[in-house]
Amino acid sequence: xxxxxxxxxxxxxxxxxxxxxxxxxxxxxxxxxxxxxxxxxxxxxxxxxxxxxxxxxxxxxxxxxxxxxxxxxxxxxxxxxxxxxxxxxxxxxxxxxxxxxxxxxxxxxxxxxxxxxxxxxxxxxxxxxxxxxxxxxxxxxxxxxxxxxxxxxxxxxxxxxxxxxxxxxxxxxxxxxxxxxxxxxxxxxxxxxxxxxxxxxxxxxxxxxxxxxxxxxxxxxxxxxxx
Amino acid sequence: xxxxxxxxxxxxxxxxxxxxxxxxxxxxxxxxxxxxxxxxxxxxxxxxxxxxxxxxxxxxxxxxxxxxxxxxxxxxxxxxxxxxxxxxxxxxxxxxxxxxxxxxxxxxxxxxxxxxxxxxxxxxxxxxxxxxxxxxxxxxxxxxxxxxxxxxxxxxxxxxxxxxxxxxxxxxxxxxxxxxxxxxxxxx
Amino acid sequence: xxxxxxxxxxxxxxxxxxxxxxxxxxxxxxxxxxxxxxxxxxxxxxxxxxxxxxxxxxxxxxxxxxxxxxxxxxxxxxxxxxxxxxxxxxxxxxxxxxxxxxxxxxxxxxxxxxxxxxxxxxxxxxxxxxxxxxxxxxxxxxxxxxxxxxxxxxxxxxxxxxxxxxxxxxxxxxxxxxxxxxxxxxxxxxxxxxxxxxxxxxxxxxxxxxxxxxxxxxxxxxxxxxxxxxxxxxxxx
Numbered sequence: 188x189x190x191x192x193x194x195x196x197x198x199x200x201x202x203x204x205x206x207x208x209x210x211x212x213x214x215x216x217x218x219x220x221x222x223x224x225x226x227x228x229x230x231x232x233x234x235x236x237x238x239x240x241x242x243x244x245x246x247x248x249x250x251x252x253x254x255x256x257x258x259x260x261x262x263x264x265x266x267x268x269x270x271x272x273x274x275x276x277x278x279x280x281x282x283x284x285x286x287x288x289x290x291x292x293x294x295x296x297x298x299x300x301x302x303x304x305x306x307x308x309x310x311x312x313x314x315x316x317x318x319x320x321x322x323x324x325x326x327x328x329x330x331x332x333x334x335x336x337x338x339x340x341x342x343x344x345x346x347x348x349x350x351x352x353x354x355x356x357x358x359x360x361x362x363x364x365x366x367x368x369x370x371x372x373x374x375x376x377x378x379x380x381x382x383x384x385x386x387x388x389x390x391x392x393x394x395x396x397x398x399x400x401x402x403x404x405x406x407x408x409x410x411x412x413x414x
Numbered sequence: 415x416x417x418x419x420x421x422x423x424x425x426x427x428x429x430x431x432x433x434x435x436x437x438x439x440x441x442x443x444x445x446x447x448x449x450x451x452x453x454x455x456x457x458x459x460x461x462x463x464x465x466x467x468x469x470x471x472x473x474x475x476x477x478x479x480x481x482x483x484x485x486x487x488x489x490x491x492x493x494x495x496x497x498x499x500x501x502x503x504x505x506x507x508x509x510x511x512x513x514x515x516x517x518x519x520x521x522x523x524x525x526x527x528x529x530x531x532x533x534x535x536x537x538x539x540x541x542x543x544x545x546x547x548x549x550x551x552x553x554x555x556x557x558x559x560x561x562x563x564x565x566x567x568x569x570x571x572x573x574x575x576x577x578x579x580x581x582x583x584x585x586x587x588x589x590x591x592x593x594x595x596x597x598x599x600x601x602x
Numbered sequence: 603x604x605x606x607x608x609x610x611x612x613x614x615x616x617x618x619x620x621x622x623x624x625x626x627x628x629x630x631x632x633x634x635x636x637x638x639x640x641x642x643x644x645x646x647x648x649x650x651x652x653x654x655x656x657x658x659x660x661x662x663x664x665x666x667x668x669x670x671x672x673x674x675x676x677x678x679x680x681x682x683x684x685x686x687x688x689x690x691x692x693x694x695x696x697x698x699x700x701x702x703x704x705x706x707x708x709x710x711x712x713x714x715x716x717x718x719x720x721x722x723x724x725x726x727x728x729x730x731x732x733x734x735x736x737x738x739x740x741x742x743x744x745x746x747x748x749x750x751x752x753x754x755x756x757x758x759x760x761x762x763x764x765x766x767x768x769x770x771x772x773x774x775x776x777x778x779x780x781x782x783x784x785x786x787x788x789x790x791x792x793x794x795x796x797x798x799x800x801x802x803x804x805x806x807x808x809x810x811x812x813x814x815x816x817x818x819x820x821x822x823x824x825x826x827x828x829x830x831x832x833x834x835x836x837x838x839x
Contacts, residue, residue, distance in 0.1 A: 198506035202495070206689050209782055270488025274545070277453065277479040278507045305536040343745060343758045353748050357762060360734045361769045364776035366699040371783055388779070392772065403765050412455045 195280040197312050202291035207258070208267075217254040221301050224250035236313040243312035244322055244373025248366050251301045251326055252359070255333045257351035258297055259358075260351040262289055262341035263408060276412055282405035282413040286342070290334045290397065290404075296331030303397050318376045320385075325369035332365045335396040342407035364392050425461070427600055431552075434575065434585040439602030445588035446487070448602070450556045452586060454479045465553070476510060483551035489542045493531035495523055500530055501544055508549040516544040520570065535562040543574060554578060556587040608690050612825045619818040626815040633808035640801035654798070660710035662806040663703045664728070666813060667735060670700030674742070675767035678760035688821070690756035693763065694746050695819035695820035699813055707732055727781035731774050738766050 193201065207213040207387040229239055230244050275285055305326050309319040340358040347353065372385035422461050429435045436447050450456040452463055464473045465481055486565075491500055497600030502512040517523045520540040525533065533541065539562055546554060554575075560568050575585055585597075641658040678695035680686040711729045712722040723729070745762055749755035 190541070193506045195507050195509060198503055200504050202492075202499075202572040205499070206492060206494055227825075241811070265492075269492070269494065270486050272452070273455065273484055273486055274490045275507065276455070277482055277484055278549075279480060279509050280507065339761075343762055344748070346754070347748050349748075355743055356737065360737045360741065360773070361766070363734055363773050367776040367780045371780060374783065385645050388776070392776075399768070403761055406761055407758060410754060410761070413450075413457065413754075 195278060196284055197360040199275065199280060199285060199288040199323040203289055204296060207292065207296035208390050213296050217257055217297045218300055218304055221250050221254040221304060222308060222325075224253065225311055226382070229311065231239060240314050240318075241377065242368040243309055243314045244318065244325075244377075245366070246303055247308055247322060248326070248329075248370040248373075251305070252329065252333055252362055253355075254301055254359075255297045255330060255337065256355055258266075258293065259334075259341045260344065260354050262279075262293060262338055262351040263383075263411075264341070267345050267411065269414050271357040272408065272412065276408070281400040282408055286338055286401040286404035286408070287397075290331070290338045290401065293337070294331050298334055299325075301368060302326040302330055314373075315377075318373050321376045321382045322373050324386060325372045325382075325389060328386060328393055329365045329369040332389075332396040334363060335393070335400040336361050336365075338404045339400050339407070342404040342411070345408070352407045365389065368392060425600075427598075429584050429586060429598070431582045431584060432579050434579055434587065434597035435587065436597050436599040437588045437602065438448055438526060438590070439588075440601055443602040445602060446557055449486075449557055449586065449588055453479075453482050453484055467552070481551055481553050483546040483549050483554045484586070485542055485546060485554065485556045487557055487561075489538045490545070491530045491538055491541060493534070494529060496527050496529050497541060498526040500541065501548060504545040508551075510548055512552060514549050516570040517545045519547060519574075520544045521566075536564055536567045539563055540570065543571060545573070551583045552582070553586070556585065556589070559587055560589060560590060610686050612688060616822060616825060618804060619822055623815065623818055626811050626818070630811035630815050633804055633811055637801060637804035637808045640804055644798060644801050650830055656710050656714040657702055658798075658801045658805045660707055660714055660826055661736070662706035662802065662809050662818065663710060664732060664807045665806060667700055667704040667707050667732065669705060670696050671735065671739075671767070671770065672761075674700065674763050678763035678767075681756060681760045683763070690760070691824045692817070692821055693759065694756070695824055696741050696817055697746070699816055699820070701743065703813075704732055704736045704739060705811070708736065725781075727778045730781070731777045734773055734777070735770070742766070 225247060228242075228250075232238065232242070251376075263272065266275060276282060280288075302323060306319050306323055309322055314322065317346065336358050337354075340354045343357065344351075344354050368385050368389035372382035375382045376383055427435065437448060439445050447456060451458050454463075457475070462473055463478065464471055465478045467481065469477065472481075495503065497517065498514075501516060505512045505516075514523075514526075517526055520543050522537060522540055522544065525537060530538070530541070556575075559571050559575075575587075579585060621715070637658065641655045644654065644658075672691045674696050677689040678684075680689040681693065708729060711732070713724075715724055715729075716722050742759060742762055746755050746759050749758055
C-alpha cells in the first residue's frame with residue numbers, strides 16, 4: 188500500500204489520512220453533521236424558498252465551519268497521548284512542517300469533502316447555479332483557513348481532557364473573517380454583483396492562515412512536550 | 415524543576431561512544447524528566463547538555479534531537495495501522511528506506527500484517543525497538559526498557575543494546591534492573 | 603527595558619504598587635466624579651440630544667477594551683521572548699478587566715443605539731467587532747483556567763494572545779467590509795466638538811486610573827496567593 192520510499196512530510200500526511208479513513212469513516216461524520224445542520228435550519232426558519240436562498244451562503248458556511256471543528260480536537264491529541272508526538276518531534280521533520288502536514292491531512296479529510304457536498308445541500312436551499320458555484324469556490328478557498336486556524340486551537344488544547352469545549356470558543360472568533368468573506372461572496376452574487384473582491388480577500392486570509400499558523404501550532408506543541 | 419520543586423541539582427556526567435549509562439532512582443526521582451531534558455523536550459533550569467560528534471557540537475535542543483532515538487513509557491503505535499505500515503512509517507519519517515529485516519530481528523516477522531491493536535504488550539515493545547533499529551540514531555534514550563517484556567524479550571533488548579554500543583552507539587537508560595553492559599550508573 | 607526588569611521582582615513590585623495604589627485609587631474616584639459631572643452638564647448635541655452623555659461612558663470604555671488587549675499582548679510578548687516573570691501574572695490579571703470594559707462598551711453602546719436607531723442592537727461594525735472581542739477575552743480566560751499546570755497555561759495563553767493580536771485587525775477589517783455590504787458606504791463620521799473634549803478625556807482618564815488601580819490590586823492579590831500556596835506546600839512537605 189505505501190510506496191517504497193516517501194519523504195518525511197509525505198509519510199506523515201499519508202499516515203494521518205489513513206488514520207482518518209480508518210477511524211470511524213473519516214469524512215463521514217463531518218459530512219453527516221453538515222447535512223444534518225443544513226436540514227435542521229429550514230425546519231427552524233420555515234420553508235420560505237426565497238428566504239432560504241438568501242441565507243444559504245451564511246448557513247452553509249457556518250455549518251461547514253462547525254462540521255470541520257468536530258475532528259479538530261484530536262488533531263494533535265492522539266499522537267500526544269500515545270507517545271507518537273515525541274517520536275515525530277525528534278524526527279528530521281521540523282515541527283512546523285509536522286503542523287502543516289496535519290493541517291493538510293485535516294483539510295483533505297474534512298474541508299474538501301464538505302466543499303464537495305455543498306452544491307447538493309445548496310439545492311435544499313433553492314440556491315441558483317451562479318451563487319452555488321460561488322459557494323463552492325468560497326468553501327474550497329476558505330476551508331483550508333479553518334483547518335489552519337483550527338490547528339492552533341488544537342495544539343493549545345491538546346493536553347486537555349475536555350478541550351473539545353474550549354476549542355470552538357478559541358477559534359470561532361478568529362474564523363469570523365472567513366465566514367464574512369465566504370458567505371459575503373455568495374450574497375454579492377445573489378445581488379447580481381461580482382464575487383471577485385470577496386473571494387480575493389478570502390484567498391488572502393486563507394493564504395496567511397496556512398502560512399503562519401504552523402508556527403503558532405509548533406510553538407504550542409513544543410510547550411506541551413515540555414510538560 | 416517539576417512544578418516548583420527542584421528535582422536534582424549539581425548533576426554532571428559524561429557518556430562517550432560505546433558506553434551505556436544506567437540512571438537509577440526511586441519512582442518520582444526524576445529519571446524520566448532527565449531523559450526528557452537530554453532529548454530536548456524539557457529545558458533544564460540551569461546547566462547545559464552538549465552532544466559532540468564528528469561534525470561538531472550541538473547544544474541546541476532541536477539539533478540534538480536529530481541524533482536521538484527515544485523509547486519512552488509509551489510505544490507510539492497507532493492501533494489502526496498494521497505492524498508493517500507502522501514500521502514503514504517510522505522508517506520513512508526518519509528518511510530511511512522501509513526495512514523488512516528489522517521485523518525479523520525483533521521477532522515480529524509473522525505479525526507484519528497484523529493491526530497494532532492486536533499486539534500484546536511485549537510485542538508492542540518489540541515494535542518500538544524495531545523503530546530504534548530503523549531510525550539509526552546514535553544515542554538511545556530508554557525509559558524502563560525492560561518493563562512489560564518477558565525473559566525472551568528482555569534477552570532481545572539486552573542483545574540489541576549490546577550491539578548498539580558495540581557499533582559505537584550511546585545508551586542512556588532509566589532502569590531498575592541492571593543493564594548488564596559493564597555500564598556506568600547514575601543515582602538520582 | 604532594564605526598568606521593566608527591575609520591577610519584575612515580585613517584592614519590588616509589591617513595594618512600588620503599594621506606594622502608588624492610594625494615589626491611583628483616589629485619582630480614579632475623583633476623575634470619575636468629575637467626568638460624570640461634566641458628562642451630564644454638557645450642552646445637548648444637536649443630533650443626539652441628551653444621549654450624548656452615554657457617549658462619554660461608552661467610547662472611553664471601548665478604547666480601554668482595546669487598550670487592555672494591547673497590554674495583554676505586550677505582556678505576552680515579554681513573557682514568551684524575554685521570560686519576564688511577572689508579565690504572565692499581569693496578563694492574566696488584566697483579562698477580566700478588559701472583558702468588563704468590553705461588556706460595558708457593548709451595553710452602553712446598545713443603550714445609546716436605542717434612541718439613535720430605534721433598536722438596541724443594529725449590527726453596526728463597531729459593536730459587532732466588540733462582541734467578537736468579548737468572545738476573544740472569554741477564550742483567553744478559559745484557556746488560562748483549563749490548563750492545570752500554571753507555567754504551561756501562561757505560555758499557552760501568551761501564544762493565544764499574540765495570535766489574537768495578529769487577528770484582531772483582520773477581524774475589524776472584515777467586519778467593516780461586511781458592514782458596507784449591507785449598508786452601502788455610509789461613513790459615520792462623528793466629529794467631536796471642542797466643547798466635548800473635557801468630559802471625554804476626563805472619563806478616559808478616570809477609566810485609565812481605574813484600570814491601573816484594579817490591575818495592580820489583582821496582580822498583588824495573585825502574588826500574595828502564590829506566596830500563601832508556597833507556604834502551604836512547604837508546610838505539607
